Every structure is written in structure tokens, then in C-alpha cells.
Amino acid sequence: MMEFNRFNHNKKSNRTWIVLSIIVFIIVLAAGSWIGYNGWNVNRSIDNLVAVWNSENKGGEGEMIPTGGDPTETPEVPERQQAEPEPVPEAPKQPEEKPEVTPPQEKPSEDVKTPVQPEQTIDHGGYIEGVKIPKEPTYINGVLIANKKNPLPQDFAPGENKEAREAFDKMAAEAKLSGFELVAFSTYRSFDYQTTLYNRYVEKDGQEAADRYSARPGFSEHQTGLAFDIGEKNFEQYWADSEFGNTPAGQWVAENAHKYGFILRYPEGKEEITGYMHESWHFRYVGEGIARDVYIKGITLEEYLNIQ
Ligand SMILES: [Zn+2]
Incomplete structure (x- = not known):
């Protein structure tokens, strides 16, 4: 009898264990599924569980945090504060925990937001189409600039710059000590002279070729009075010639x-x-x-002034 009772008792407790195991198994399975459903984000799973619990108990507006969305885009904090009076302790959601992060709506909204840029049409000469000769010259950080984007006024006629001429004479005197007789064969050119020059080149080589080596009127740096075309006396064949850079005089100028x-x-x-x-x-x-700065950095004036 005793034996039977114990057996009976054992059987009973065994059954209890089996039932308990099944319950535990179901709980674990449910928890696993729930966390998996929430993108394997434990924090979010807990939040959502609390939200569901609240909505069922209060019949209220408990909101589930969407699984796919970007947490930074969802205005979840104020909504949840409405739904549940006490703040959730584990608030911050780490985006790196989510498996897929690409919110589907981001691309199109970005496309809509992109402002339509008014496009500048650059013609074959590198000039902005329809660019007008201005009334005032352009100074950037106190530096007068003349290039294909920043032309000079037609009446801007300062003549050859005195300071530049003095500097050139100093350089020429120094070069002479090294055996080079430097000549500035073209410095200041007026708007009208540049017009004559450019038209002559266009006639000779065509506009496309002329645009590569000669500026259109208003666009020449020579009109600033600060540009000096340098060559060597008695070596006129290298004046305004790319070979000048390979001559000893040309190399001396480049370095000094x-x-x-x-x-x-x-x-x-x-x-x-x-x-x-x-x-x-x-x-x-x-x-x-x-x-000195431009030389050491090996950059252009445009890069130096940050106006490329
Ligand atoms: Zn020149």
C-alpha cells in the first residue's frame, strides 16, 4: 500500500513536472516569437508588450512601435507618454541592434525635397552662357579676380599696376645676376585692345581654339594691370610659347x-x-x-580664394 501510494505520488508529481515543462516551453516559445517579431530587439519587445498590456487593460491608445521603421523618424516618445503615465526606464533604442535599417519611405521623400538647381550652361569656351559684363570688378578677400566666371567692367581701366612693375623690375635685376634678361612683353591691356586681339585670334584659328588661349574682352586678367607676360630678351621665339617653361630663364622665373x-x-x-x-x-x-602661400601649396588663385 505504501509502495502503491508512493508510486501514485511519484506519478502525480511527474505529471505536474510535465505540465510545468510544457507551460515553460510555451512561455519560452512565445517570448522568442515575440522578440523575433520585434526584430530581435529586446528593449522594443518589452516596450511593445507593455503597450499591448496597457491597451488591453485601459482599452486605450497603446501604440505599438513599428518593427521596420527608423526609430529616429517615429515620434514615439510623446505618444507613449500619453498612453502610459509612468516613463519607461529603458528608453533609448539603439539603431545598430535592428537587422534592417532602410526605411522604405526615405528615398522618395528625399527626392521630393531636393531643390531644383538652376543649371549654369557652360559654353565650349568655358564661359557661363549669358554672363553679363558687370558694373563693378570682383574682389575676393581684397584680391582682384578676373576669370571666366568673374569678368571686369568695360570701363575698368587702371593701367599697368605700379607696385607690380616695381616688383617685376626687382625680379629682373635679380635674374640678370643669374644671366637672364627678363622682359615683360605684355602687361596691361584695355578692354578695347583685348577686343581687337580676341577677334583677330578668332579669325585666324576659329573661336573654339581662340578661347583656349585668349580671353574674351572683359575676361582678360591683363585688364587688371596685374598680369605680366614674361619672356627673355633675344629669345622672342619662346615668348607666349609653352617651350618657355623648359628654358633656363623660364625655369628661373617659375622658381623665383x-x-x-x-x-x-x-x-x-x-x-x-x-x-x-x-x-x-x-x-x-x-x-x-x-x-608664397600659393607657391608652397602648389595651388591656383581660384583654389587659394576658394572660388572654383
Ligand atoms: Zn598673359
Whole structure:
């Protein structure tokens, strides 16, 4: 009898264990599914469970946090504060815990927001189509600029810059000590003279070719009075010729001009930025400080002034 009772008792407790195990198994399975449903984010699973619990108990507006959405986009904090009076302790949701982060609605809304940029049409010469000759010259950080985007007024006629001429004479005197007789064969050019020059080149080579080596009237740096085309006396064949850069005199100027406030204005490989092909003879006076900076950094005036 005793044996039977114990057996009976054991059987009973065994059944209890089995039932308990099944319950535990179901709870674990349900929890797992719930967390999985919430994108394997434990914090969010707990939040959602609390939200469901609240909505069922209060019959209220408990909101579930969407599984796919971006947490930064969902205005969940104020909504949940409405639904549940006490704040949730584990508030911050880490975006890196979510498996897929791409919210489907982000792309189209971005496209809608992108403002339509008024496009500048650049013609074959590198000029902005329809650009007008201004009434005032353009100074950037106190530096007078003349390029294909910043033309000069027709009546801007300062003549050759005195300070630039003095600097050139100083440089020429120094070059003479090294055996080079430098000549500034073209400096200041008026708007009208540039018109004559440009039209002559267009007639000779066609506009497309002329635009690569000659500026249209109003766009020439020579109109500033600060541009100096440098060559060597008795070597006229290299004047305004790319070969000048390979001559000893040309190399001397390239290496020393910055000490006198001049920069090589149209360096090799910077055609996209300056708008002109490399001109080993064309130097621009900017003063010693800027010239040294531009030379050391190996940049153009446009890059230096940040106006590319
Ligand atoms: Zn020039």
C-alpha cells in the first residue's frame, strides 16, 4: 500500500513536472516569437508588450512601435507618454541592434525635397552662357579676380599696376645676376585692345581654339594691370610659347617669381579650375604673402580664394 501510494505520488508529481515543462516551453516559445517579431530587439519587445498590456487593460491608445521603421523618424516618445503615465526606464533604442535599417519611405521623400538647381550652361569656351559684363570688378578677400566666371567692367581701366612693375623690375635685376634678361612683353591691356586681339585670334584659328588661349574682352586678367607676360630678351621665339617653361630663364622665373609677389597663374593640369591651358609665361602679381602661400601649396588663385 505504501509502495502503491508512493508510486501514485511519484506519478502525480511527474505529471505536474510535465505540465510545468510544457507551460515553460510555451512561455519560452512565445517570448522568442515575440522578440523575433520585434526584430530581435529586446528593449522594443518589452516596450511593445507593455503597450499591448496597457491597451488591453485601459482599452486605450497603446501604440505599438513599428518593427521596420527608423526609430529616429517615429515620434514615439510623446505618444507613449500619453498612453502610459509612468516613463519607461529603458528608453533609448539603439539603431545598430535592428537587422534592417532602410526605411522604405526615405528615398522618395528625399527626392521630393531636393531643390531644383538652376543649371549654369557652360559654353565650349568655358564661359557661363549669358554672363553679363558687370558694373563693378570682383574682389575676393581684397584680391582682384578676373576669370571666366568673374569678368571686369568695360570701363575698368587702371593701367599697368605700379607696385607690380616695381616688383617685376626687382625680379629682373635679380635674374640678370643669374644671366637672364627678363622682359615683360605684355602687361596691361584695355578692354578695347583685348577686343581687337580676341577677334583677330578668332579669325585666324576659329573661336573654339581662340578661347583656349585668349580671353574674351572683359575676361582678360591683363585688364587688371596685374598680369605680366614674361619672356627673355633675344629669345622672342619662346615668348607666349609653352617651350618657355623648359628654358633656363623660364625655369628661373617659375622658381623665383613668388619671392617678388608673382604667381604662375595658369599651371599645368589645372585647366579645369583656371579655365585656361598652361601658360608658362603668364604671371599675376598678388603680393609676396599670397604668392608664397600659393607657391608652397602648389595651388591656383581660384583654389587659394576658394572660388572654383
Ligand atoms: Zn598673359
